[in-house]
Amino acid sequence: MMTFLNFWHTHTPILSILIPAFTAFLLVLLGNPGSGSLARDWRQPWRRALSLISAILGLATAITYLIQASSGQIFVYQLSEWSAPFGIVLVLDRLSALMVVLTYTLAVPVLWFSSKQWDERGRYFHAMFHFLLMGICGAFLTGDLFNLFVFFEILLMASYVLLLHGQGKARFQLGIHYVTINLVASALFLIGLGMIYGAVGSLNMADVARLLPTLENDQHQLAISGGLLLFAVFGIKAAMLPVGFWLPKTYAVAATPVAAIFTIMTKVGIYAILRVNGTVFHDDLAQNYLNYWLLPIGLITSLYGVIAAMGADRLRRFAGFMVLSSVGTILIAISIMNTSAWAAGLYYLVHSTLIAAAFYLLCGWITSQRGEFKDHLKVAPKMKQDGLVAATFFIIALMMAGLPPFSGFLGKVLLLQSTADFPYQAWVIAIVLVVSLLSIIAFTRVGFILFWRATTPETDARKPTFAAYQALPEKAPPRNDKSIYLLLSGLMLYVICAAPILKYMDQTALQLVNSTAYEQAILKKDAQGNTISVQPYDAHYVPETKYGGEIADKNAQYIPHIIDKNTLQGEHISQYKQQQIQQQVKQSHTPDDAKLKPMEQ
Structure with a gap:
């Protein structure tokens, strides 16, 4: 037992990368005959079992990470036994442990839902899903800027395939746009890394943070320019304005489980902004540049998202614009640059990820019940599960709009409290409150169209609309409603256990600004x-x-x-x-x- 515990302790940070990586490779080797025959393929139950077991194992591993990191110790894993800054290291701290837990907390119910029906609509769904998890977990755990780029590319390549899952003209068209945007972002990422490496001579995050203030003026300016270029790249990933217009349409055409898991991908960009631009480039000049841009970007993104949601013509696009608005709220918290605001932002980040995923799953449920009307915001006959769907929509609306007593409300209250000594406090309070009010109005509009104005179904058996309505399913797609309930239950528990969670968030924010602790844990001394x-x-x-x-x-x-x-x-x-x-x-x-x-x- 001691040997196993020692092995686990030594190799802890890399396990969340290896588990989905080996699972994905095994699933690829298992083969895939094609979407048309997957339902009859004898290997399909094996794919689902292997995929689900791996995801559950990943969640258990992530929980142990959270327990280990809660002690405040920073765990470092040296790849190839070369220490930083000469080798690449993985770093497990409170923030990375939190993000890995969030990833698997979302992945398990989404994968469970997908394994009933959706995984039969395209090839290698499970393999790509685990490659996506590998890239996301690697991005959260790496302590090296170039390694961050590598894991970004892994998760993006998997996302390209998943976006096209189920095929279709709209998915292909927007998939081309999505790939093009991310290829440009990747090129900018490499240019930014080159500028930083040319100025600093290192890409290890702790080493760059230590050396940045010691550089000569021209080198310092070059490094800051590289950092700002990375900020633009991370902003594209996070879908902040003006580089986030791609998100609502792209997520709207994705398959239901794909759109749900994609809600964690915007948080990878936000995580990178906080980790790199918020703590690595922490000297006065870098922070002045970041503060100058980040606050107005956050305010505009939050306000634009909710205004666009009010005019959305489809439910999935409405959900995408609300995700965009929540991204702006988190960026506002980061821009305040104090640990209280960061703790509030992290608390709200978890909430916004899970509720957005639940909303996309609800979109799939509503689409299945509306027949030819799909998710278009037009008056249609009443859904067969009208009462249950309306109640679920109402709860999600309350949570997403940030009304009490749910976690979205608590996150926004904490954010407003953190602005006590902030020079732009009035702007933050005004925008957050206005966005909350407009969110209520936007959800009221959608609920009014979907439920209040819904017409009575056709009762004349001689008309074709009667047969079309009768052909609609009596219940939600398999596991769709249950997956939503799991996520909503998790959010209920999240607000009930707010006290210990907020304590952890406060400690996470304090650890992030302690650059000396990272330097001592990661870098070696003679x-x-x-x-x-x-x-x-x-x-x-x-x-x-x-x-x-x-x-x-x-x-x-x-x-x-x-x-x-x-x-x-x-x-x-x-x-x-x-x-x-x-x-x-x-x-x-x-x-x-x-x-x-x-x-x-």
């Missing part, structure tokens, strides 16, 4: 206590291995501090290098600084 860094960057420096020949290396003394002890004793460190290490360690009693020294030319 025998004199100086941080071992890559500055100044030297393009001619090539670390020696046993294949590099016997070259004098002035940096040999730092090798024991940046690689694993077992690796140091292994065959890849030559005898000549071992002698250099021992000699330099003896001679380095009073080094000037723990920085790499250029090699002799």
Whole structure:
């Protein structure tokens, strides 16, 4: 048992990436005959079982992450046993644990709903679903900016396939738009990373945060420019204005479970803004740029989303605009730049993700009950489950509009309280209250069309509309209503347990601004206590291995501090290098600084 616990503790951060990765590969190897014959394929029950078991295991793993991170310790996993900033590391802290739990809390009911019918409408649904989970969890856990780009690409490639799940002309057209926008964003991401690396010489988040204030003016400006370019990229992912117009139409054409799971993807962009622009680029100049742009963007996004929702002509687009509005609310919280606002924003982030997913699932239920009217906001015959659907819509409307006693209301109240010393307090309070009022009006309009003005179904059996109405399902699609109830129950529990949850959110926000704790946990120090860094960057420096020949290396003394002890004793460190290490360690009693020294030319 102790061996297992030690293994678990050592490899904890990478398990949430490996579980969906191996599941996805197994599902691909299992094969897929095509959407037309999936219902009759003998492997389909195996796909569903493997997929669901993996998701439940991922949720259990995420909960253990939350328990571990709640102690306040920052867990670091060194890939290939090379420490930061020379190697890529995964970092498990309170924020990453929270986001991984949120991901799987949403994924399990959505996948359970999909496994009854929706997964038969396209190939490799389950495999792509788990590749998506792999990319999302990796983005939340990585401590390296380039690795963040890699995981973004993984989740985006999976999302491209999932968006087209079920086929259709509209999905293909908007899928092209979605892919094009994200390819442009990926190109900008790489350019931003190049600017940061060229100025700082490192892409490790903790190392960039440590080195940024020490750069010369021209390098500092270049690094800040790279950070602002990343902000634009993350804004595209989060769907903030003016680069978020793609979201309502794109999510509107996605299959019901795909739209539901996609609600976590906007939060990946918000997470990246908070993690990178909020804490890595934390010096005064970077924060001035961020504050200058982020608050007005958040205010405009929140207000635009709800105004556009009031004029939406389809229910799914209405849901997309409400998601857009909630993104603006979270950006407002981040822009206030104090831990109370960040805690409120994180609390509201969890709420907005789960309620948006529940709303998209409700859209699928309503569409199935309205026949040819689908989700168009037009007067139609009364639905067969009119009372139950109306009650579910009413609860979702109260939660999404932010009315008491639900979690959306609590999140907005906490946000308003955090503006006590904020210079633009009046603007924040005014916009948040106006958006809440307009949200109530928007939901009232939709409910009025769908339920209050619904006409009496045709009773004359001789008319074709009678047969069409009778052919509509008597009940919700399989597991559709139950999945909604699961999410709504989770949100009820979320507000009931608000006290310990808010305490965790406060501690998360405090941990985020403690850059010293991240530096101590992630970066290594030499025998004199100086941080071992890559500055100044030297393009001619090539670390020696046993294949590099016997070259004098002035940096040999730092090798024991940046690689694993077992690796140091292994065959890849030559005898000549071992002698250099021992000699330099003896001679380095009073080094000037723990920085790499250029090699002799």
